[in-house]
Amino acid sequence: MRSLARLRHLTRPLAALLCSALLAGGLEAREPEELVVYSARNEQLIKPLFDAYEKASGVRIRFLTDKEGPLLARLKAEGVNTPADLLLTVDAGNLWQAAESGLLQPVDSPLLRARIPAHLRDPDNLWVGLSVRARTVVYNPDRVDPAELSSYAALADPQWRGRLCLRTSNKVYNQSLVAMLIAERGEQAAESIVRGWVANLATPPFADDTAALKAVAAGQCDLTLVNTYYLGRLLKEDPALPLKVFWPNQREEGSGVHVNISGGGVTRHAKHPEAARKLLEWLASDEAQAAFAGENLEYPANPEVTVAPLVASWGEFRQSPLNVAFAGAHQGAAVKLMDRAGYR
Amino acid sequence: MTQAATPILAPVPEARPLWPRLAIGSLAALVLLPLAVIFASFADPQGAVWAHFGEFVLPRLVVNTLWLLIGVGFGTAVLGISLAWLTAVCEFPGRRWLSWGLLLPLAVPGYVLGFVMIGLLDFTGPLQTAWRAQFGAAPQIPIRSRGGVIAVMALTLYPYVYLVARNAFQTQGRRALEAAQTLGLGRVGGFFRVALPMARPWIAGGLALVLMETLADFGTVAVFNYDTFTTAIYRAWFGLYNLSAASQLASLLVVLVFIALALEQRSRRGQRFTAGGRADRGQRIALGPVARWLAALWCGLVFAVAVAVPLAQLLAWAWQSRGDLDVRYLGFLYRSLILAASGAGLVVLLGLTLAYALRARPGRGASFIGRLSTLGYALPGTVLAVGFYLPMSAIDNGWIALGTYLDQQWTPLLGGTLVAMLLAYAVRFLAVGFHPVEAALHRITPSMDEAARNLGSGGRDLLARVHLPLLRGGIATASVLVFVDIMKEMPITLMTRPFGWDTLAIRVFEMTSEGEWQRAALPAVTLVIAGLIPVLLLMRGGDTEQIHAT
Numbered sequence: 047m048r049s050l051a052r053l054r055h056l057t058r059p060l061a062a063l064l065c066s067a068l069l070a071g072g073l074e075a076r077e078p079e080e081l082v083v084y085s086a087r088n089e090q091l092i093k094p095l096f097d098a099y100e101k102a103s104g105v106r107i108r109f110l111t112d113k114e115g116p117l118l119a120r121l122k123a124e125g126v127n128t129p130a131d132l133l134l135t136v137d138a139g140n141l142w143q144a145a146e147s148g149l150l151q152p153v154d155s156p157l158l159r160a161r162i163p164a165h166l167r168d169p170d171n172l173w174v175g176l177s178v179r180a181r182t183v184v185y186n187p188d189r190v191d192p193a194e195l196s197s198y199a200a201l202a203d204p205q206w207r208g209r210l211c212l213r214t215s216n217k218v219y220n221q222s223l224v225a226m227l228i229a230e231r232g233e234q235a236a237e238s239i240v241r242g243w244v245a246n247l248a249t250p251p252f253a254d255d256t257a258a259l260k261a262v263a264a265g266q267c268d269l270t271l272v273n274t275y276y277l278g279r280l281l282k283e284d285p286a287l288p289l290k291v292f293w294p295n296q297r298e299e300g301s302g303v304h305v306n307i308s309g310g311g312v313t314r315h316a317k318h319p320e321a322a323r324k325l326l327e328w329l330a331s332d333e334a335q336a337a338f339a340g341e342n343l344e345y346p347a348n349p350e351v352t353v354a355p356l357v358a359s360w361g362e363f364r365q366s367p368l369n370v371a372f373a374g375a376h377q378g379a380a381v382k383l384m385d386r387a388g389y390r
Numbered sequence: 391m392t393q394a395a396t397p398i399l400a401p402v403p404e405a406r407p408l409w410p411r412l413a414i415g416s417l418a419a420l421v422l423l424p425l426a427v428i429f430a431s432f433a434d435p436q437g438a439v440w441a442h443f444g445e446f447v448l449p450r451l452v453v454n455t456l457w458l459l460i461g462v463g464f465g466t467a468v469l470g471i472s473l474a475w476l477t478a479v480c481e482f483p484g485r486r487w488l489s490w491g492l493l494l495p496l497a498v499p500g501y502v503l504g505f506v507m508i509g510l511l512d513f514t515g516p517l518q519t520a521w522r523a524q525f526g527a528a529p530q531i532p533i534r535s536r537g538g539v540i541a542v543m544a545l546t547l548y549p550y551v552y553l554v555a556r557n558a559f560q561t562q563g564r565r566a567l568e569a570a571q572t573l574g575l576g577r578v579g580g581f582f583r584v585a586l587p588m589a590r591p592w593i594a595g596g597l598a599l600v601l602m603e604t605l606a607d608f609g610t611v612a613v614f615n616y617d618t619f620t621t622a623i624y625r626a627w628f629g630l631y632n633l634s635a636a637s638q639l640a641s642l643l644v645v646l647v648f649i650a651l652a653l654e655q656r657s658r659r660g661q662r663f664t665a666g667g668r669a670d671r672g673q674r675i676a677l678g679p680v681a682r683w684l685a686a687l688w689c690g691l692v693f694a695v696a697v698a699v700p701l702a703q704l705l706a707w708a709w710q711s712r713g714d715l716d717v718r719y720l721g722f723l724y725r726s727l728i729l730a731a732s733g734a735g736l737v738v739l740l741g742l743t744l745a746y747a748l749r750a751r752p753g754r755g756a757s758f759i760g761r762l763s764t765l766g767y768a769l770p771g772t773v774l775a776v777g778f779y780l781p782m783s784a785i786d787n788g789w790i791a792l793g794t795y796l797d798q799q800w801t802p803l804l805g806g807t808l809v810a811m812l813l814a815y816a817v818r819f820l821a822v823g824f825h826p827v828e829a830a831l832h833r834i835t836p837s838m839d840e841a842a843r844n845l846g847s848g849g850r851d852l853l854a855r856v857h858l859p860l861l862r863g864g865i866a867t868a869s870v871l872v873f874v875d876i877m878k879e880m881p882i883t884l885m886t887r888p889f890g891w892d893t894l895a896i897r898v899f900e901m902t903s904e905g906e907w908q909r910a911a912l913p914a915v916t917l918v919i920a921g922l923i924p925v926l927l928l929m930r931g932g933d934t935e936q937i938h939a940t
Contacts, residue, residue, distance in 0.1 A: 082889075088900040089892070111900060112884040115628050119776045120885060123783035127790050127802065136904075143631045214615045221629055249513070250534060253615045254905045260514040276905060342904070374631075381629035385446040390617060 081321050083109040084117045085134040087308055091341050092134065098337070099328055105321055114140040121149045121313060131316040132325060134176075136308045137218045139225075141173040142374025150311040153323050161330040161348045165369045166307055175307030175370060176329050177338050178345035180363070181223050182303055183292040184277055185269035186262050195292045198227065198271070198304070199235075202242020210246040211258045211267040215384040218377075219255075219273055219306060224384060225376035226304045229368055233383060240387040251390055256280065263287045273306075278343030278356055293363035302364040306373060307347065410747035414760040417744055421763040421817050424777035425644060428769070431637035439626060439635040447622055455605070455618040457536055458543070462604045463597060465544025470551025470596065473689055475581065478559035481674040482682040488689045489556075490929035493549050495696040496874045497921025499898075500546040501609035502914050505907055506700045507542055508533055508613065539614040545696040546610070547603060550871065551596035554826055557863045558589035561833070577675065591832050594654055595825035599871070601650070602768040602821060605643055609880075619643060620770045633776070640773045647768035651761060701918065707911030714912050722913065723920060726877050726893040729808075733815040734823075734873040734924075740816055741823030741868055742861075745831050764821035771818065771881035778814045779885055811886045818882055819875055823868045830864025866928050873924045877917055894920065 085092055089111050096107045112120070114135050121128055121144070133150065135141050144150050150172040158167070158174050166175030183195060194205070201210060213220060227236035248267035252258045255276040262270050263280075269292075280287060295301040310329070312322040328334055335346040340354045352358070476482065477489035495503075509515055511533040521528035532538065566588060570580040586593075608620045619639070627636035677685055748760050766774055786802035793800030804810040834857055842848070842856045880895050887896070897913030 088903050090900060091904070108889045110887070110889060111896075113628075113772070113903070115624075115633075116772055116776060116779075116881065116885050119633060120779055120783075123776075123780050124805070125783070125787055127783075127787055129806075139631075146631075216612070216615070216617075216621065216625060216629070218628065251615055252534075253508075253613050254907075256905055256907075257508075257512075257514070264514040264519065266513045279906075378630045378632075381625060382442050382446075385442065390615065 079104070079318065079321050080106045080108065081131050081318055081325060082129045083107060083132045083134060083325075084121065084130045084313075085109050085111050086114040086117055086140070087111075087134045087136050094341065095329065095334060095337055098334070099325060103324070103328070105325070107325075118144055118147065118149065122147060126315045128313060128315050129317070130313050131318045131322040132310055133313055134308070134310040136179075137222060137373065138175070138307050138309065138370035139218060139222055139374040139377045141168070141307075141309055141311060142371050144311065145170070145172040146374070149314055151314045151316065151319065153312050153319075153326065155323055155327055157327045158330055161327075161335075161350075163347070163349060165365070165367055166305075166309070166347050167369075168311070168371060169369065173309055173311030174326060174330070175309040175347045176326075176335075177308045177342075178347055178365070179219070179273045179275065179306045179308065180303050180345060180365070181219055181271060181273050181306065182363075183269055183294050184259060184262060184272055184289050185292055186265065186288050187290045188288050189265065189268040192290070192292050195269075195294065197294045197298060197301075198223070199231075199239045200294075201246065201269075201271075202239045204242075204246075206246040206269070208246065208248050209268040210243060211248055211261045211270040212243060212251045212389075213255055213258050213270075213272070214251045214253060215381070215389045217254075220271075220389075221377050221380045221384070222306050222373035223271065223304045224380035225373050226366060226368060228376045228379055228383070229372040230301060230366075233379060236380075237383050237387055240384055240389050244387055244389050259289060263289055274345075274357070274360065275343040278354075281356065282343075291360040293361065295366065296364055300367065302366040305345075305365045305370065307370050308344065309347070407750060410750040410752035411756050413743050413747040414752060414756045414763070417740060417747075417820070418759045418763045420813065421766055421820060422759075423781045424774060424817055425641075425762075425765065425769075427777045427780045428637045428644070428773065429641045431634040431641070434634040436632060436635040436638060439630060439632055440638075443622060443626070443635075443639075447625070451617050451619055451622050454536070454616060458540060458611070458616070458618055459601055459604055461536070461540035462543045462547060463601055465540060466548040466551045466600045467593070467597060469544060469548035469692060471555050471586070471593065473548070473692060474552045474555035474559055475585070476685045476689060478556045479585075479675055480677050480682075480685060482677055482685040482689075484686050484690065488686075488693060490925060491693050491697065492552060492689060493870075493925045493929070494693075494918075494922065495546050496549040496553075496871070496925065497877070497918045498546055498697065498700055499609065499878045499914070499917075500543055500607065501613050501902075502704070503546050503696070503700050504539070504542045504610045504613040506703045507538070510699070510703070534614055536616065539611060539616045542614075543604060543607070543610055545692070547600045548692075548696075550599045550603075551593060553867050553871070554592040554596040554829060555589055557826070557867055558592035558829070559585060561863060562588050592826075592829045595829045598651060598654065599767070599822060599825055602647055605647065605768055606770050608770055608772075623770055623773060627773075636773065637777075640769055643768055643770075644765050647765060648762065651764075655761070701915070704911045704915040704918065707908045708915045711909045711912050714909060719913075719916065722892060722894045722897055723916060725891055726895065726917065726920060727923075729811065729815075729883070729893060730873045730876040732808075733812055733819070733876040734869045736812050737816050737819045737823035737872045738827065738865060738868045739823075740820055741825075741827045742865070744820070744824050745828040748828070749831055764824050766817045767819060767821035769818075771879065772885075774818055775814065775881040775885040778817055778882070782810055782886075806888045808888065808891075811883070811888075811891075814882045814886050815876055815879070818879070819872050822871045822875055826864045826867040826871065827861065828864075830861045834860055870924045870928045874921045877921050 096109065099105065100107055117133065118140065121130060121133065133144060145168060152171040154171060162174050166178065185192065185195065215221065224236060224240060227239055249261065252261065255272040258270040259272055259277060259280055261267055274291065277289060277291065293303050295303060310326060312319050316322050329338060330348055332348065332351050335348045335351040339346040343354055343357055345353055345357065473492050477485055477492065511517055511531045518528040518531065562585065566584050567580050570584040575583060606620065608624060611618050611621065623636045623639045626632050626639060744760055744763065748757055782804050786805045789803045790800055838856065839852065842852050847855060878895055880899050883893055883895055884899065894913045894917040898910045898917065901910035
């Protein structure tokens with residue numbers, strides 16, 4: 047009996063030891079680090095990068111794509127139980143909105159500060175830009191002398207009456223462009239510029255940038271405002287299209303080409319904030335930056351990284367030094383302004 | 391149309407059973423929770439946004455929306471009824487294959503047809519470009535206009551009317567028409583004064599679906615940059631970051647649709663729509679030598695514009711991006727089919743339940759709530775998806791909190807499960823599962839039930855031997871409509887899918903979200919072809935039925 051009791055004394059710690067060993071072993075073996083990403087940047091643009099990162103780091107990435115609005119609503123609804131560690135969007139306004147709603151947490155990373163210029167990052171480190179989307183003037187060289195071009199505002203001049211094509215004001219890229227005009231010049235001046243644009247339209251606004259570019263190439267109008275990668279896609283198919291890039295606002299003090307970003311931030315209730323930070327840092331690295339932007343002919347956010355040859359052929363330009371957060375802060379005002387100005 | 395049955399045949403009043411109210415209650419709980427979330431936005435007043443919208447946005451958008459509703463309603467009615475009449479009752483060259491071919495626009499998403507049509511007909515399209523190359527200047531085709539968007543939506547939505555109207559014309563029997571002829575009504579008179587009024591509940595149900603879909607549509611109008619009420623909803627949400635204002639605008643839509651449905655219902659009160667005996671199939675109307683070719687031309691033209699042209703364009707684009715085709719497409723296809731099939735099964739079952747529950751006359755309040763629960767279809771998909779996701783997450787969070795309280799690590803009950811997805815589809819598409827079944831149920835009169843009971847059939851036997859055969863058409867119609875609708879559905883699928891559950895519709899979304907329309911053709915064309923499967927099954931089923939009957 048006594049021996050049995052002693053045995054029982056022994057079994058308990060032994061069993062505990064065995065269990066913890068098994069458990070630890072099991073955990074180590076079964077669960078490689080896993081990251082969950084909610085992304086408004088679409089699958090074909092991010093999956094190659096995630097694949098590369100999985101290979102390089104051993105971290106497993108699961109992701110879901112959706113539009114920004116639903117993704118933010120979803121993060122908010124899931125609250126502390128959200129599985130998402132990282133949020134990726136394709137414009138600054140929505141990152142700003144996510145930050146405003148308390149859905150992101152600050153990431154203190156010297157690497158990100160070193161790699162990404164300050165105007166493409168949140169001042170409070172809640173989000174960071176990963177690629178740059180430049181919205182610029184594209185004109186038909188048969189019908190426009192580039193010497194006539196200067197700034198976004200100048201497109202409101204009556205000399206362009208019946209010669210301008212625009213995309214719909216429902217698109218966030220135009221909303222953030224007008225937000226920049228508001229930030230730079232105030233609402234009144236911005237509104238008269240937008241009214242001038244509307245008066246100059248050759249045809250009602252198009253549903254997408256590609257359609258506007260095709261209209262310029264076909265001679266329906268002479269120039270338009272688009273994100274450069276849409277031009278890149280068209281030129282890849284047909285390099286002979288009569289479409290040229292002009293970089294506006296280069297002569298204006300304190301201004302430059304309007305840029306928006308595709309970027310990301312770590313969610314407030316991330317289960318793996320450290321791993322999420324590492325992924326962001328990797329996405330800002332030279333190797334990933336070239337691929338991240340190159341995949342879609344955008345500009346890398348990291349200015350040290352070289353751009354794709356086609357993109358390089360459009361020349362260099364100065365970006366607007368405004369922090370892209372203005373896009374979120376002024377977007378509501380921009381939308382209302384465009385409504386008043388009759389920009390559809 | 392026969393007026394209310396004589397009092398002698400009226401069913402003996404019995405004690406009201408409980409189940410209809412229970413069924414309606416649980417359905418309503420499912421559907422009304424998301425609607426309640428959307429209506430709850432009024433707790434967060436958005437006076438400034440409303441003032442701005444009221445002054446600068448809504449006047450124009452309301453006019454736009456009304457025109458769209460009138461145009462699409464009229465267009466789908468004319469297309470749907472004329473094509474249904476010709477293929478169901480008349481005989482002309484090509485009738486056999488056109489009768490199912492004309493259903494195919496169901497599988498073509500409206501935004502796809504819109505994009506193709508603009509691509510072909512606009513200034514930069516091949517037509518005008520070739521014309522300019524030849525003659526220097528081309529006549530402008532105003533495709534990006536109110537008329538253009540109405541035409542495209544009518545061409546993609548008419549099958550809702552066509553399918554139900556065809557079902558009605560096929561089953562209403564020829565005797566009524568023969569009777570009309572003996573009373574001196576000609577063919578035209580017979581159509582307008584007998585066949586059409588007799589098909590009214592069917593056509594009204596189909597039109598209700600069309601109008602709800604028109605109101606909720608965002609994709610097609612966005613391609614045309616034609617601003618409607620839905621545009622305002624998304625502008626408030628995505629542009630002003632104001633989900634509350636967006637939800638408030640959306641709840642207006644719901645109220646509007648409910649009033650319209652109630653009015654339609656009221657105008658039908660006191661009328662009974664019953665088949666004049668067995669759906670006997672007499673001779674088809676033999677059209678004259680010119681008329682039969684005109685009929686063929688009309689049906690062929692619609693088929694060409696709504697199906698052949700977009701499909702050819704899609705195939706051409708899909709061929710250009712054939713490099714995207716990989717083994718993953720099997721998975722996309724499989725998941726699309728599984729979701730659509732199980733979703734259609736569930737939704738039609740719920741639609742049947744609702745239709746039967748309402749038929750049992752559960753009282754005014756319950757009827758009101760029952761009808762309310764079909765309104766998910768009138769909401770823009772993304773708004774409904776969020777309306778569904780909020781209460782679902784609340785349940786999950788409560789569940790997890792309970793687990794924590796009990797020292798357990800519980801995973802979400804609903805989030806990321808297929809159950810949640812199917813429930814969300816049910817909320818969205820209940821109307822589609824309900825209307826065709828309800829219309830078919832109108833055919834089964836209380837006196838038929840009485841007669842069957844007198845012959846010793848009751849309960850399950852009555853359902854299986856009397857009701858089911860008469861409801862077959864309605865059930866098949868509802869199943870196909872829901873199936874194809876789910877295949878095309880994006881916002882709910884995007885929001886509720888488990889990790890990795892990408893479908894064909896999601897592939898289309900991935901491509902179009904960055905404007906890569908050409909590359910979207912590959913998943914789109916796969917989706918269209920997969921959508922044909924149930925359509926073909928339906929038509930084959932209909933044909934065998936016909937063979938048995940003759």
